[in-house]
Amino acid sequence: MDLSLPNPSWSKDMRLLFDQFMKKSEDGSWKHLPSYKNKFSRRIEDIKVFFPDAKLIKEKISQAQLFPRNFEEGLGFEYAMFHNHAEDRTVCIFQGGPYLQGAPGFLHGGAIATMIDSTLGMTALIAGGIVMTANLNINFKRPIPLCSVVVINSQVDKVEGRKLFLSCNIRSVDEQTLYSEATSLFVKLDPEKSLT
Numbered sequence: 468m469d470l471s472l473p474n475p476s477w478s479k480d481m482r483l484l485f486d487q488f489m490k491k492s493e494d495g496s497w498k499h500l501p502s503y504k505n506k507f508s509r510r511i512e513d514i515k516v517f518f519p520d521a522k523l524i525k526e527k528i529s530q531a532q533l534f535p536r537n538f539e540e541g542l543g544f545e546y547a548m549f550h551n552h553a554e555d556r557t558v559c560i561f562q563g564g565p566y567l568q569g570a571p572g573f574l575h576g577g578a579i580a581t582m583i584d585s586t587l588g589m590t591a592l593i594a595g596g597i598v599m600t601a602n603l604n605i606n607f608k609r610p611i612p613l614c615s616v617v618v619i620n621s622q623v624d625k626v627e628g629r630k631l632f633l634s635c636n637i638r639s640v641d642e643q644t645l646y647s648e649a650t651s652l653f654v655k656l657d658p659e660k661s662l663t
């Protein structure tokens with residue numbers, strides 16, 4: 468089941484933004500990216516080649532879930548991503564639920580990093596294929612209120628061989644508040660090199 472579709476836990480802002488991007492997707496300039504609990508957006512055969520000895524893939528795949536997708540509805544990461552091919556950028560609308568608390572009433576920095584990693588990761592995945600995060604630097608400028616809706620804007624800045632350099636920022640829905648900024652390096656996996 469695609470978990471990046473509206474559900475009753477979404478606030479008015481979340482639904483509004485989703486509808487705006489779905490409208491923008493009508494002419495094909497934007498594309499809604501589905502997101503599943505335990506289904507990759509790539510064929511498992513294309514992924515297994517990089518993780519041949521990963522126990523998970525062989526023995527425990529049935530228990531494996533995408534981390535941000537394993538909270539009950541509305542309590543953890545509620546999000547939807549949209550990709551703009553021409554501009555090589557991805558937007559993630561994100562509503563962080565009450566189970567993601569760090570400081571009282573605000574999102575935990577690790578929860579923010581998760582959505583940054585996932586949004587940059589998806590952008591890198593689309594641009595470069597099977598990638599992994601090599602480096603992630605985050606500046607937390609303002610604390611993100613729990614249960615608020617934010618917009619993550621992520622883009623590819625430079626590609627050098629297997630290295631993809633990306634950046635993103637997190638803003639409020641009205642774009643007035645800059646919550647976080649991040650830069651990252653993702654590396655496209657080399658099937659000839661063992662990961663472990």
Ligand SMILES: CCCCC/C=C\C/C=C\C/C=C\C/C=C\CCCC(=O)SCCNC(=O)CCNC(=O)[C@H](O)C(C)(C)COP(=O)(O)OP(=O)(O)OC[C@H]1O[C@@H](n2cnc3c(N)ncnc32)[C@H](O)[C@@H]1OP(=O)(O)O
Binds near residue numbers: 597
């Ligand atoms: C995993 C995705 C599978 C695909 C799934 C498909 C769909 C899933 C659907 C939805 C999920 C949403 C998004 C999925 C996308 C991403 C998931 C999130 C990403 C992660 O959450 S993933 C977990 C955290 N991540 C790791 O667990 C990686 C641990 N790490 C390693 O596994 C190796 O480290 C690796 C593979 C990164 C590189 O290893 P390697 O051997 O292939 O490459 P090598 O070391 O030769 O480096 C090549 C060039 O990068 C430079 N370089 C390397 N590291 C650098 C650094 N830190 N700073 C500066 N430069 C660096 C070198 O200096 C050299 O540069 P030069 O060529 O110029 O010398």
